[in-house]
């Protein structure tokens with residue numbers, strides 16, 4: 052019999068998972084989202100087979116339930132699911148960026164015998180919404196699973212089979228360890244990126260040129276400051292203690308840097324940068340899917356009618372699919388005025404070559 056997958060919260064991650072599951076399984080995929088727009092768009096894009104009128108309606112018939120909402124909502128949703136008389140063999144998972152709170156809620160609320168396994172794909176983007184969903188989003192990335200008393204080894208194996216289409220590397224981890232590591236490598240960098248942007252934003256009030264001159268390094272290190280504010284607020288609140296510890300550690304590091312600068316200590320400053328470079332250079336090579344920024348290409352186009360259709364036709368003639376297109380409003384803010392998004396690095400490269408032949412300057416700004 053056809054299996055049924057039910058996704059609650061059909062944005063970037065829910066939509067991307069729907070696409071990966073569709074590839075590998077003959078299952079019916081349905082979804083519920085508080086945003087009707089997201090559901091309509093998902094149906095139009097073929098990301099899901101049907102929309103559900105409520106959480107209860109979808110959860111009742113599902114073999115796999117995926118909660119892919121912001122972490123704050125996940126708690127409420129688990130409480131709703133707890134009252135649904137669903138299939139006894141159903142597996143429930145989430146994809147939230149924090150795990151301890153969610154695992155505790157599942158433990159507190161779900162009836163004995165209900166299977167819940169925490170999940171966190173360590174790949175994503177600063178973009179949100181089902182329109183940004185991409186079946187290659189998780190390729191080669193780590194996908195953390197946090198099994199608990201609420202799951203068996205056999206259920207974990209079944210869940211991994213559902214997720215094979217992600218082509219991610221599954222790792223199992225305790226929720227507290229997950230929150231410590233994710234706190235350091237993912238959550239805290241978001242605080243730093245937003246604080247750096249704040250610093251330059253304040254500076255630009257007096258020196259407007261700062262905004263226009265912000266390039267290279269500043270763009271690299273602050274890309275994630277363009278992420279969803281609501282999502283990151285909730286992640287911070289769910290991983291508050293780890294963030295407080297990280298802020299303490301950071302203040303101590305800044306104090307040491309201040310001393311090095313006050314002492315004009317050239318040797319210490321050199322070592323500070325050299326140590327950082329050594330560790331950074333030794334990070335695993337960024338392969339597709341390992342927390343990618345999407346495959347965007349900025350194209351500097353002249354301002355005359357029809358130029359956009361000229362560019363898109365050129366790419367279509369070469370069989371290169373564009374997944375998104377946006378006209379950037381401020382030329383000063385970014386090199387190039389047209390932002391094209393592609394499904395893969397290969398497509399972006401092909402587009403770069405194709406447009407290069409036609410003498411359009413292109414830029415990659417990750």
Ligand SMILES: NC(=O)C1=CN([C@@H]2O[C@H](COP(=O)(O)OP(=O)(O)OC[C@H]3O[C@@H](n4cnc5c(N)ncnc54)[C@H](O)[C@@H]3O)[C@@H](O)[C@H]2O)C=CC1
Nearest residue numbers: 060062063064084085086120121122147148175176179180
């Ligand atoms: N964005 C990213 O790069 C990553 C996000 N995550 C986690 O995945 C989860 C989802 O994130 P995204 O897909 O990026 O967010 P998103 O904003 O693209 O999608 C979330 C969806 O949930 C819906 N929603 C909100 N409250 C709801 C409710 N009560 N019931 C039903 N639907 C509801 C929203 O309308 C939206 O469509 C979050 O918990 C986030 O921490 C995990 C890995 C990467």
Ligand SMILES: O=C(O)C(=O)Cc1ccc(O)cc1
Nearest residue numbers: 148173174175176177275342
């Ligand atoms: O765009 C980026 O680099 C991200 O930071 C994506 C991301 C966001 C949330 C996660 O829990 C994991 C990855």
